[in-house]
Amino acid sequence: MSATQRITSHSNSSTSLEEKEHLLEKNNGTNKLDLSSAPLSPEKPNSLGGNTGQSLFFFVILVGQSIGTQTYFKLSQRGGKYEYNTMSAMFIVELFKLCISLGQLMTANHGNIQACTAQFKVPKRIYLAYIFLALSYALYNQLIFFVMRLVDPGTFTLFKSLTPAFVAFLNFFAFGKTLTLSQVYCIFIQICGIIPVTASTNVETGKVDFTYGVQSMIVLTATITFGAFNTVYNANVVKKEAGSYPLPVQNSILYAGGCCFNMLFYIFSMSPNDESFFFGYDNINVIVLLFLQSTIGVTISFVYKHGDAVLKTLSQPVVSAVLLFLSNILFDAPLDIIKISGAGSVIISTMLYLKLPPPEESNAKNTKSRFKAAFCCGV
Secondary structure (H helix, E strand, O other): OOOOOOOOOOOOOOOOOHHHHHHHHHHOOOOOOEOOOOOOOOOOOOOOHHHHHHHHHHHHHHHHHHHHHHHHHHHOOEOOEOOOOHHHHHHHHHHHHHHHHHHHHHHHOOOOHHHHHHOOOOOHHHHHHHHHHHHHHHHHHHHHHHHHHHOOHHHHHHHHOOHHHHHHHHHHHHHOOOOOHHHHHHHHHHHHHHHHHHEEEOOOOOOEEEOOOHHHHHHHHHHHHHHHHHHHHHHHHHHHHHOOOOHHHHHHHHHHHHHHHHHHHHHHHOOOOOOOOOOOOOOHHHHHHHHHHHHHHHHHHHHHHHOOHHHHHHHHHHHHHHHHHHHHHHHOOOOOHHHHHHHHHHHHHHHHHHHOOOOOHHHHHHHHHHHHHHHHHOO
16 A cells, blocks of 8 residues: 555454454354454353353443544544554554454463463464464555545444354355355345445436445455455464464464564655654554554453443444444435345444354265355345
């Protein structure tokens, strides 16, 4: 991305994408949860039990933090542009996450530096896998910055609700992972619901016009697809290779790679007339954005600890619903009854999709055949 396009991730996209992947894998043929910065945080299958108050508290914090992250992407802009360098911003975010991961590793080893160092003796293929993932996330984060210049947070978040569908398709075609017929129905409802959110018919010409133009929709779709690829690669390649190594070690390698790539992006994209590394950070909205992106993984880990994956699953539809109206209020994004209906279809079908159980292994072949039939017939 060019230096003039100063623009963080994370599905999350979003959010960092890392910060949302634990969730997306739940219903794509595995029982894994993925996503967060805690992109790599494990699921904490605690029931709500006696911790209902704590669970709801952290759930509300997560929803608020997710809404804030998407909103401050826009608020950190001035005149529709980022005055600060987005690559320097992502370097700071990744550095902060790296410090958190190293702190966790030190705590786990009771401050024994030698023991911490010894845990980084992992095969080269693990380092290579995470280096590639770090590069992919670095590119994805810059795409998120660019996309948030083109569309409002509500539209972006609703589009990100399609990420599980994109992940499912990639898993199906790349790894043969199957879907239940109910999941296929949810995906088609999502697709039908997103159309009225992003497009409308011009009364005078009778032509279909996209709210933010065809180019914006192409870039947005490409970004979501790229994010889905990161999720699939992380879950099916990286995790299988590195699953036996401590989580803080995995995260430390990933975030160290993220720091390096973002710094390289910054260095090679700079020109003699560009501003300094910290230019634009006098805008308080930039500081808030960096803080939210750096700490959302910590919030997610608390949701898993005091609640369960269901709460994390429910946060995305709630965030989408709130941002739909908030974008209209803050950024004058178009909103009418048709768009609200389409958004409702996307949100509800997303909730259903994420709550459906994965197909049983014994029925994999039948499910695969039904999926192909449903896809070809356009159920």
